[in-house]
Amino acid sequence: MNCAYLRLAFVSALVLVAALAPRDATASTVLTGGNLVNQTWTPAGSPYVIEGDVTVPSGSTLTIQGGTDVEFVNGDMLASGLDATRTEMTINGSLNIAGTTANPVTFEMQQGQTGTWYGLVIGAGATAATITGASFAGYSGYAITDSMTGATLSVTRTAIWGSGTTAFTSTAGRRRSTR
Secondary structure: OHHHHHHHHHHHHHHHHHOOOOOOOOOEEOOOOOOOOOOOOOOOOOOEEEOOOEEEEEOOOEEOOOOEEEEEEEOOOOOOOOOOOOOOEEEOOOOEEEEEOOOOOOEEEOOOOOOOOOOOOOEEOOEEEEOOEEEOOEEEEEEEOOOEEEEEEEEEEEEEOOOOOOEEOOOOOOEEEEO
């Protein structure tokens, strides 16, 4: 009888420990920086926490599905790019942000952190950039910098909450934005 009682007590204790163990409410994908080669970011992997500059290289595509959160840390783990103290996302290939009114794609500082991130930089050699249903907040200079010469940047149903200089800057002069 004592052996059965001890087994029951042990199993009960294990169940209690498992029930009380902390659990993450959502998944998290941490990116320390570097190249993003042909990736699709989904709500299931959110938030995508960017710790250093990330680049979509020429010939690659980054697709971000609606409902995905992208968070930038304060600082730049790689200390590189246009601003060595702030994290940025550079597109030299293709970008497709596919948010909706009900499920936007958000770009912001990591929850609980103060400061700013650099912004989204679309390079001269980028081949496509479509931003639909997105929200940008907490950037330092421009939310979106467009230098793409071979295609037109398309921005639709996107909110940009000011904390930087302005929403857009374009050296290419080809930009289409709609409500």
